[in-house]
Amino acid sequence: MMLVSLYLVLLGFSFHQDPDPLSKYLWKQRVIIIYSPTLDAQHQKQLAELTQAEPGVTDRDLVILSLFSTSGYGPKKEPLEVQDQRFLKQEYIAPKDEFRFLLIGKDGGVKLDRTEMITPTELFAVIDKMPMRINEMKRKQ
Helix, strand or coil: CHHHHHHHHHHHHHCCCCCCCCHHHCCCCEEEEEECCCCCHHHHHHHHHHHHCHHHHHHCCEEEEEECCCCEECCCCCECCHHHHHHHHHHHHCCCCCCEEEEECCCCCEEEEECCCCCHHHHHHHHHCCHHHHHHHHHHC
16 A cells, blocks of 8 residues: 555656746746737837847847737747746736846846847847856857
């Protein structure tokens, strides 16, 4: 009986899913969350600017998530699960319901939180000053 109980406990641990949808990026990639209540011109422009700066985005290990009041999309434009949308809004957006640009570092900490757009040049300057990024650039030389 004890062996069966232990097996069930271990089986339960193997099916445990981390409630934080960003945990899969931890220590691997930096995450940008662009939030607006709807897909407005500001959100579209921010995405377009980052798309145009794709080599810099890739070089800095960035993934981009788009989040809205009623939907959200991952880095490959795939819909985010409802529970992931809810978690991200509660963790990073609430109580404000306005445009937000967030940069989450590889360590999982919020490195930048703005209510206005940011140019790729400004964003890259912020990232390039981070100790982890400085080490990455040294290793690439």
